[in-house]
Amino acid sequence: MSDDKPGQFTRDEITSQADAWAQLIPIVTEKGDKIQQLFEGIDEVIFTGCGSGLNASLSGAPILQTQTGLSCRAVPAAEIYLFPKSALVPNRPTLAILLSRSGETTEVVHALDYLNDQGISVLAITCSESSPLALRSDLALVLSPVTERAVATTRSVTGMILTTQLIAAIVSDDEAYMNELRRLPMVCEPHMDAFHDLGKSIGQNKDLTKYAFVGSGPFFGQAHESQLKIKEMVLLPVDAYPTLDFRHGPQSNVDPHMLVTVFISDSAFEEESKFIHDMKSLGGVTWAICDRTDDQIRENADYILEVNSGLGELVRGVLYMPAVQYMAYYRSLSRGLNPDEPRNLSYWVDTSS
Amino acid sequence: MSDDKPGQFTRDEITSQADAWAQLIPIVTEKGDKIQQLFEGIDEVIFTGCGSGLNASLSGAPILQTQTGLSCRAVPAAEIYLFPKSALVPNRPTLAILLSRSGETTEVVHALDYLNDQGISVLAITCSESSPLALRSDLALVLSPVTERAVATTRSVTGMILTTQLIAAIVSDDEAYMNELRRLPMVCEPHMDAFHDLGKSIGQNKDLTKYAFVGSGPFFGQAHESQLKIKEMVLLPVDAYPTLDFRHGPQSNVDPHMLVTVFISDSAFEEESKFIHDMKSLGGVTWAICDRTDDQIRENADYILEVNSGLGELVRGVLYMPAVQYMAYYRSLSRGLNPDEPRNLSYWVDTSS
The missing domain is CATH 3.40.50.10490 (Glucose-6-phosphate isomerase like protein; domain 1)
Incomplete structure (x- = not known):
């Protein structure tokens, strides 16, 4: 293709x-x-x-x-x-x-x-x-x-x-909200090289053979989309969960081969920071994707994407996707796959015939 | 324990x-x-x-x-x-x-x-x-x-x-609906041995190393719960998806080591029957859990749980769980795990301290 x-x-x-x-x-x-x-x-x-x-x-x-x-x-x-x-x-x-x-x-x-x-x-x-x-x-x-x-x-x-x-x-x-949205392209552009480099670095870590993406509130959709990128491009096991619900069962699968990626909000910042600590304690590899860190995140996250945009949690979600997409892209290449041509899939699904 | x-x-x-x-x-x-x-x-x-x-x-x-x-x-x-x-x-x-x-x-x-x-x-x-x-x-x-x-x-x-x-x-x-619900224990009891035997048979199939459970409408919760049983007891990769959405990405991972379990409704019966056909065509191992089959299901499902209860789709969901639970239980044992004691988990989650 x-x-x-x-x-x-x-x-x-x-x-x-x-x-x-x-x-x-x-x-x-x-x-x-x-x-x-x-x-x-x-x-x-x-x-x-x-x-x-x-x-x-x-x-x-x-x-x-x-x-x-x-x-x-x-x-x-x-x-x-x-x-x-x-x-x-x-x-x-x-x-x-x-x-x-x-x-x-x-x-x-x-x-x-x-x-x-x-x-x-x-x-x-x-x-x-x-x-x-x-x-x-x-x-x-x-x-x-x-x-x-x-x-x-x-x-x-x-x-x-x-x-x-x-x-x-x-x-x-809401003019203030609209103005924040208008800033997104300008905020994103200067970070794109860093998004690429971090995504590449994580994507080339072949010790990682399973993935979990968690997010709360407005970030759950992002977590679910990240999961889909791994399924499509990488063909390795991957989950998406509401952040705190991951503790109720799925954390049984956390080990040093699992990357647990946490999209960090403002409203649940403390709980999500503690969550990263807990996943690290269980032996997982952790990736914090956030606007700002705290000591607990810095101590427990193996990878950190800290954007420092100052943008609110209802605005900045899309900024978090390029690094994840690059990660999936490079993990796909590292497995000898072609990211452009996922297995069993087509550009759109037509089952009407 | x-x-x-x-x-x-x-x-x-x-x-x-x-x-x-x-x-x-x-x-x-x-x-x-x-x-x-x-x-x-x-x-x-x-x-x-x-x-x-x-x-x-x-x-x-x-x-x-x-x-x-x-x-x-x-x-x-x-x-x-x-x-x-x-x-x-x-x-x-x-x-x-x-x-x-x-x-x-x-x-x-x-x-x-x-x-x-x-x-x-x-x-x-x-x-x-x-x-x-x-x-x-x-x-x-x-x-x-x-x-x-x-x-x-x-x-x-x-x-x-x-x-x-x-x-x-x-x-x-709704008295008619209540009467159907009251019948559930009586309908379930005589099937329990069959639920056990089928669950055991599938759970002892060690060629199956990843799982997907799909359900639509009232059955999505069942699919998600089934996924959780595998995560907790079996520690193997597992997904839960709304049935038809599984085609939009996740089916890239279907192969002869994946069991795709489909909870079959009344409202989406035709689509779900075709879905089983499609997953079989992709090389997956398929399990149809349903009240009744059709030719397409019988031809394409590797395993079938057909309850023939005559109960409606808003009633019969719980009947489908024991066989899945037995399957997870036996798969857990076949991996040398103790189903009673999932890894990293406790009876309830207390993060208040």
């Missing part, structure tokens, strides 16, 4: 993220009025997608709910039409936000058709303007700057998460 | 489930009036817990929402007090259902305190009547018949799931 060396598409798409985000922001903000109109009278928001689209939903739902006070939840796209009674709340004015890079994924298109039949408004987030999702939604945000050639998503998923954040800023009419 | 041979507690607790459920049902139903009173004026239900308590929440929320039309969601207990803005919906009369075997887990007790401070009513589901959870909730359902000595939950988690189902029957005042 790649023209050049293995993984060239993936690598270019990771590296270009800051620039791609900068191009994406005005595409969303210039539709601010239309977005606000869609939310008028809405009492319930359903985020849905598959794979990375679902992971972006898992990030977007807690962020939008926290910013707006609207009830928001993320559900797998198939549940919308196969289990509508548990996916959709009856008698509540609902807006559905559908996220799909291709806009053609079978479950997303079925969900779209179901929602249209029910008269539920659909806001589409996709990279393809000619897709069924873009064409048959009430409003489509077409994220052309983050479109991709690699199978595994990198900049498209951070672009989708950023889009949900921009929507949250627009709907809550 | 065991008096006798390794895993004796776990095995006895698995085997006794039908009888334990029969004893549990009247404990819940005799509090029917009090349960109905708690739901008066409620517009939003939050299920929460840790580990198996969270998995029972993931089962209970879609079932209660489907039965009653009330908005129900499951969140990790820590999120209640660390991320209340994304866990709780403001300005909606809310009932919290807290599930904890011990009733003493640090996050559950913190969540309880937070909810009490907020004036949110708490319905407790626990095995310990003297626990903080039982003592400080508005109503406690104390499930003494399913209490356990083993660290890993088996009958307590099916008891908790059954309790959420009984609550759904009471709140929806």
Whole structure:
């Protein structure tokens, strides 16, 4: 698939993220009025997608709910039409936000058709303007700057998460939050080499043969997406868990061959710092991804990504992804795989035939 | 920990489930009036817990929402007090259902305190009547018949799931549904030997070195709980995924050493049957757990648990757990581990000191 060396598409798409985000922001903000109109009278928001689209939903739902006070939840796209009674709340004015890079994924298109039949408004987030999702939604945000050639998503998923954040800023009419979001490309760009170098260093550690990513609140979606990158590109065992729930069973598997990566929030900072200490005590290799450290983190984290952006926990999530993506990319190469061509996978899933 | 041979507690607790459920049902139903009173004026239900308590929440929320039309969601207990803005919906009369075997887990007790401070009513589901959870909730359902000595939950988690189902029957005042639930112990008992034999057969297959459990709608909680049993007792790689989302990345890891277990619903029967076909085509070993099969399932499933109960998809979930629990138990023994004493784990998690 790649023209050049293995993984060239993936690598270019990771590296270009800051620039791609900068191009994406005005595409969303210039539709601010239309977005606000869609939310008028809405009492319930359903985020849905598959794979990375679902992971972006898992990030977007807690962020939008926290910013707006609207009830928001993320559900797998198939549940919308196969289990509508548990996916959709009856008698509540609902807006559905559908996220799909291709806009053609079978479950997303079925969900779209179901929602249209029910008269539920659909806001589409996709990279393809000619897709069924873009064409048959009430409003489509077409994220052309983050479109991709690699199978595994990198900049498209951070672009989708950023889009949900921009929507949250627009709907809550929160200028301070919007200004923080606008800073993301500028904050990211100067760090990109460091993200690369750290990701490469961890990705080339062949002693690590299993992975866990944990995050709380707005970071669980990031943890789940990180897990997916390892599954797709690296083909090694990997888990995603809500941070503190990892203690309730999964920590039984922690040993010196497991990298436990912790996305550190503001709201649960103390608990997450202690969590890193505990995982280190169990013999795990630990990676703290955070905006700032404390003594406990510095003492117990084998790897640290400290961004020092000053950005809030509802803003900075996407900054944490490039280093993880580089890590997966280099771990894939170190196993002799081609990151651009995951096993058993295609650009999008079509099971309609 | 065991008096006798390794895993004796776990095995006895698995085997006794039908009888334990029969004893549990009247404990819940005799509090029917009090349960109905708690739901008066409620517009939003939050299920929460840790580990198996969270998995029972993931089962209970879609079932209660489907039965009653009330908005129900499951969140990790820590999120209640660390991320209340994304866990709780403001300005909606809310009932919290807290599930904890011990009733003493640090996050559950913190969540309880937070909810009490907020004036949110708490319905407790626990095995310990003297626990903080039982003592400080508005109503406690104390499930003494399913209490356990083993660290890993088996009958307590099916008891908790059954309790959420009984609550759904009471709140929806659905006599037909209640009657199906009452049949569960009688339906289960005659199958218990078959559940054991199949679980043992799969658990003794040492060619299987990684596992995936998938379920949709009311079965996702079961899939997640099954995953936890492998993590705790077996210490081998294992995933839980919403069924159709497994195609969006995780299927890259399917090979002849992976057992893909599919919990089969009614609402998504055709899609799940095709899913088994697809996983078999990718070289995986497949286990269909269902009430009835079709030709496609019979052709593509390496293992089949077909219960033929005639019970609906909102009823029969707990019937599927004993075979999975036996499988984890025997796989644990085949690896020379003691199922009663998972590595790095204790009976409950206390991080309060």
